[in-house]
Amino acid sequence: MSAMYKTEVPQYGTLLDLVADINRATLEQDAALRGELEAGDELRRLDVERHGAIRLGTAQELADMRRIFRVMGMFPVGYYDLSVAGVPVHATAFRPVSDAALRNNPFRVFTSLLRLELIADAALRAQAEAILARRAIFTPRALELTALAEEAGGLTEAQAVEFVQEVTQTFRWHSEATVSHATYRQLHGAHRLVADVVSFKGPHINHLTPRTLDIDAAQAEMPRRGIAAKEVVEGPPRRKHAILLRQTSFKALEEPIVFAEDGADGSHTARFGEIEQRGMALTRAGRALYDQLLAGVRSMQGAGSASADYSERLAAAFQAFPDDLDQLRERGLAFFRWRVLDADGLARVAASGAAFDLQALRAQGLVAASPIVYEDFLPVSAAGIFQSNLGGAEQKSYAANAAQEAFEAALGAPVADEIALYEQSQQASVDAVRAQYAAVLN
Template identity: 65%
Template sequence: MTAFVSPDRIRGLFAQAMSDMYRAEVPLYGDLITLVGHINNATLQRDAALAERLQRTGETERLDLERHGAIRVGTPAELAMLGRVFAVMGMHPVGYYDLTVAGVPVHATAFRPLTEEALAANPFRIFTSLLRLELIADATLRAKAEAILAKRDIFTADARTLLAQAERDGGLGEADAQRFVAEVLETFRWHGDATVTLETYRALHGLHRLVADVVSFRGPHINHLTPRTLDIDAAQAAMLERGLQAKALIEGPPRRAVPILLRQTSFKALEEEVAFPDATGTLVPGSHSARFGEIEQRGLALTPAGRTLYDRLLAQVRQAGGAGNTSADYPQRLAAAFAEFPDDEATLRREGLGYFRYRLTDSGAALPAAERAGMSPDALVDAGYAVVDPIVYEDFLPVSAAGIFQSNLGGGEQRAYDAHANQDAFEAALGAKIHDPFALYQQAQDASIAALRA
């Protein structure tokens, strides 16, 4: 009997393998990792309190490995299979994202670890979109796209065999885990040759660039891998200094004393040479753009109340600006609107806008348990018996994701889809329920409060 390795171990192997593959495929990604590493070191040198906090929360170790990626799949069967593959790696669907509101015919979830321990071990996440062909009005082309997708199998035979083995036995030994990761990696590899003719590609492209991206290839190539920076403004400036064409604006909240949620910036997708088979199978040259670079800074996870405030302020700025966040004075207007959002940890906590992890201080631990139990968490903090750290936002933001999609789809592409969020349909396709992100943050906060009393 060989012992099973943990899902955390398999996810760690997978994250590393994806990073190595993407670095070889897109050299720019390697440059980005180096740049972010420098910025993070400089930030930790400059900000001793931040360095100390990250040490305390166990984030220092995970920072260098922390990435998220994104893929787009074509059919419910592909999504369901991916969900099973990711489960073996301890990655589970969290959050539902409807992108049709932004003119992109997909809905999505993020596969990520659920527990604090698993997140600390390796927080690798994959934003996974499912194409909604039912929103395509052209019935002939829709049927054609469906037929093309029905014919492909995005998994290797060995990936399927090892998945079945893992599910049957309840895990994988080290050697099988390594083989599983190597096989699953194939699903996300870039292919420089399309499966459709240039004519079909162009027709699909005419429906939406994203339809062409999903349907024309052998599988759901990883389209970006994003490192986490501790100072996105500095990273953005360094990128521009080195001639990397970063998107002009950072998505998400403005720069603040207490970072909240997620700030992201990306740079445009590469225009890549692709060979298309003609009717006789002869390859003809063409091009496609799908893969891009992105960096992000993560901050405090907000409660439903905090999130409602965030959404309201963001909507206010975007509506006032007309066409979204493209105007030159957007950063100023964003900062002005967010003046209304409390920007110190104590107020954010007292007003219930963010989630925090409580921890006893030495004097708190020395206090008799009965006395501690009689005090509220906030009273313990006020008396110096406990300290709090922000719980980091581990998820994504739909408006930001839409901005990222738009920029890497080549800018102005906007379609109106007569659609609405349909989480039930997504869950039916996946064959599983999506976890509510708020519930996970609440659990983490509650567990830390319970531990104060113990």
């Protein structure tokens, strides 16, 4: 998909080069960071790190998408309501969930479902529904192979290769809109996103996002390479110890399209490139503090319309968020993965009969804890990314209404609670250290 997107959107290739250059320079200059990434086994995955995004039109499309992602070991995690930010979609992220799978390749797809019920014009809503009902976004073979994988519990090597080829077709760009120019304009009038989802044959991948180690450097470098960057970096401010997720993007390109029904020429703005910098996952308490501090600077409603002194106000507000690993751990604000540093030392303490005490073992330098990477998304940031790529200052408003149950009904499954996943991951690492400690006594 990355190769396909690079040929479809050459500027994405430029973005990948830029990120590779910055990551190399950052690692050369920052031995501590290199060590941290090595300890977390993250250096290996840096180059394959990506996320992408698609927007679906119907419950059936979402349900089938879930089945297809499941074949690839990707599961729905988290619920994101974007209606509060004036974007008529709700979403989840499909991603690997086990520590081993994440280490191997953490690719995620932010997957939105259009909420036609938020379109006020009943006639237009019915028309959009009828158009969506007629389309088939998956090739028959992709669905066949999915059913096969479900029955057999997997695919053969040859089937897997074919499966990837078939599924990639779903995310391809179609410069031909399936509707007339007039219908497109009506859909666009309801919301640009409605036009983007309803007017085309399938859910073209609308961006791919490599991981950078220095997003501020990347943001500064974009204009130097002729890329039109969005105004502000979303998420927390720059810190010594990165938390959650910081994101920026280049603005969506205006691309020529043809309206199949009447042969008219037009243009459509949907596809862009994004860069992300990931930091540590926060506990519920940490996340609550993040949300509270961010809300003081920026609301969902204000997403995408940040003022000039935004980054100063953001930095000032986040003075209240500890930027010291010991404090973050001791105050239970972030998640950590524990590991044994000195197995012999650990065995000696265990043999002495001392009760298992993680903090004491850490103080003796026998075990260590490093932050767990945040693998998910942030609703206010996502809203900002959506807004900056919808072009113009357009901001619709909808009565905010999260509808997780309706989303899960469409999906055909519940979404996982992302914070519970980090909790499990942290706990599993503690249990492994404890088991090693206990093994000495057996």
